[in-house]
Amino acid sequence: MGMASAPALNSTVSGERLLLAASGSWTATYAGQLESLVDNQAAAAAKLHGMSIDMTGVREFDTFGAWLLERLVRAWKGNERSVEITGLPEHYRGLLDEVHQANRGDTDARRTSAGILRWLNGIGRSFEGALRGTLPFVNMFGAVGEALVRVVARPKNFRITSAVHHLDRVGWQAVPIILLITFLIGCIIAQQGFFHFRQFGADIYVVDMVGILVLREIGVLIVAIMVAGRSGSSYTAELGSMKMREEVDALRTMGFDPIEVLVLPRILALLIALPILAFLGSMAALFGGGLVAFLYGGMAPEIYIERLREAISITHFEVGLIKAPFMALVIGFVACTEGLRVQGSAESLGLKTTSSVVKSIFMVIVLDGLFAIFFASIGM
Amino acid sequence: MPEAIIKVRDLVVGFGDHNVLKGLSLDVHRGEILGLVGGSGSGKSVLLRTIIGLLPRRAGSIEALGTRLDTASDAQRRGVERHWGVLFQNGALFSSLTVRQNVQFPMREYLKLSERLMDEVAIAKLEMVGLTARDADKFPSELSGGMTKRVALARALALDPEIVFLDEPTSGLDPISAGDFDLLIRTLQQTLGLSVFMVTHDLESLHTVCDRIAALADGVVVAEGTMDMMMMSEHPWVKSYFRGKRASMIAQAPRPTAM
Known part of the structure; x- marks a missing residue:
């Protein structure tokens, strides 16, 4: 806890690769900041063909950090670009592997239905409920x-x-x-x-x-x-x-x-x-x-x-x-x-x-x- | 000497004119799973509830993550509480919130996160405890006993705590689900680097997952150490618990290698 410090993600371009140097605390406390850092890099430079992330400077690492790293990796890999992660301490490997499996299932359909349909659905359901209520x-x-x-x-x-x-x-x-x-x-x-x-x-x-x-x-x-x-x-x-x-x-x-x-x-x-x-x-x-x-x-x-x-x-x-x-x-x-x-x-x-x-x-x-x-x- | 993440010293807790805990001292070391055993009514849950601040103490001190909880200010206390998670015996899920909202509840309270990140992390946590994204929009009343425990564990882990308190995590589960849950606790403890304080009755849990065991009787810790040390203890209660009929049946079975 004593070594907590704001996370950072410094980027340099070398040839066609993006080099990222991560540091600070990749933890729940800083997850909000970290998310914008990661999303900036995920959107960066479409011309680049690959990315290396150096995690040596990272002091602390938890599920939030691991997930955001995984999110960054997925964003890049989605466009057929190579990604490598170096310098991550061995005892954090398990956590990264764990989140690597996460959020791969089908997202639920309930959230994605359109507004008007949901509204109509709601009317139908409450009418049906009222009818059934007398039973x-x-x-x-x-x-x-x-x-x-x-x-x-x-x-x-x-x-x-x-x-x-x-x-x-x-x-x-x-x-x-x-x-x-x-x-x-x-x-x-x-x-x-x-x-x-x-x-x-x-x-x-x-x-x-x-x-x-x-x-x-x-x-x-x-x-x-x-x-x-x-x-x-x-x-x-x-x-x-x-x-x-x-x-x-x-x-x-x-x-x-x-x-x-x-x-x-x-x-x-x-x-x-x-x-x-x-x-x-x-x-x-x-x-x-x-x-x-x-x-x-x-x-x-x-x-x-x-x-x-x-x-x-x-x-x-x-x-x-x-x-x-x-x-x-x-x-x-x-x-x-x-x-x-x-x-x-x-x-x-x-x-x-x-x-x-x-x-x-x-x-x-x-x-x-x-x-x-x-x-x-x-x-x- | 390993670092103590929780230090309890000379703790006295009582109700009316009866003291349940009579000067109890106990350490939980960083990165271990400590199992607390004791007979029914011996004060196991009282100790757990006193450490997490749900019961007042009469004397003694409790220190967690280097903070004296009895003298800490409210802000300091909250700072410590943010770093622990509690799994209550019956889950204590909020019945009017969905599984997803239950897991996100502490995140919403303590962290400023985007909805997207909260959704993703909540699903990731649910998947870590062996559930799927499809369970996320269920209500607690739609869950089985084992699933309730898993969701409660996901909620306890929501903020990536350093300490997790488990109150009888396997009670009410069938032996197979209990075994799976033990394994899950062990795996999560290793991937997330947790320190676990576990109150349990389950001899098999003690065998499988606990690094150290503390036995509670007569309001104090009467024996503390590994399983082998428990087996050697001469305290009458510890003896009958670990060397009784049920215990020897389990001990004879080959020990699962979860580690």
Whole structure:
């Protein structure tokens, strides 16, 4: 290390031969400089018929230096000119022989395809990917259905412990944050209602709006979105890392169906947890609305409750809660499918988790819209 | 006396109230392959990870390439780190980068090179470890265990280091691939003039490639020297390791002449 010094390549012409005297350190540290030196000589004088490289002055020599020397030699030999290398210390010979074999294979075609073709190729591939992307869901739907039939036929096979564990995580442990957020949403809706309705003296209708909006739409939608972000993402990440570490394959080889062992308890836990959370969330939102009505709108709690009783019926409540299990299914299916599609890399785990959350929130909102049309047309 | 490229003196490393290494001293000489053996949990990997700076030490000193690592500034440390390469037990390839990008990663970090030169050198390194240019655009998840080790070795050699640390290079490989890998390490060590510090369990590796062996037990080096010296040691662990049933089976087989 102590003898490192910048490399040099001095050239003289003798007759029809180019004489090069190399010196300094031909190492990784100086590889950048060295490359331009070598490339200058490689391009030099087309009239010359041969080249001698004297390596006596070279202090240090590593793979980078060896490769650049080899590159120079190849450039000259390519034009049917002779090259000789002298003065290279014997213990560096092996390295030069080694790089002499290098980079002789076919270069990969992937890099050389033209820009426009690659662009078209990319469009085709992503379109194909989007089409193929729906297949795993259909597949998962069938697999879960099949596992469900098997479990119903032999209930002993059902992993009750696992389902309870997941119910605790996605249900019980989610209660505080769900309550807090829906409470705040209820407060905000009521505050906005009072602020704008007051101009028309329609204060009392704020209660109608809060009641119907919360019970029919907002309660279940907010909770479903929260659950998709909170539990859906963790399902995907868990299953994905199990897939990466071959735990899923291990299960399969031991004769267990991963769908039955891993997916079914998770989906079932969501199926139970989401309606309960939606109910709790709706109550918290109504409470928040009432609190704002009292503090901000100056409406006595008795009046709020009385008005609520007149404005909403059990139908509104049903419309909200019927949607909850379907949303739970969508979230569970998307999360588990994406989890099991994770490939080997850490990047793919992140990608699938993101797509799990984005897709399930999108699907939840689409589903909500379809239900709105459905309920409107049957007059609920 | 050969020049010591790594000097470890009175090293103490521990976790909680338990010391794993208790005043260990060890030299790695320039241009040799040193094999470190020891039972499971004896602290082999701890020693390796302490030398490369992944674990803190409690006492003692470590010197590499003439620099005291414990008192060195960050810049000095980086200067030394640039001259060593590490092969982790499971490869530790970056899973989101291709093989080519993995090998080029240290070059990009430390050297200012043209894309062309980086490509060419990366392919040359891959070919040196027995892979081809066609493997360059694969992702680590598409590689077999043996290929992963080879790519990891190519990455460890990316900057033409003077020292290479190998953590159980042959673990998880079948005997034939392990033998090939041993041979590869020996060949590369000779062409590139490397000094190799190798943690291993593999008796055959010890026989085939190691110039010197250090045996670790009770937190210190209990025996150090050539294979023949190991065979003569009277330390109970060394005795049972090198003269146990498995060992004698391998020793009876004719010794391959890789050198």
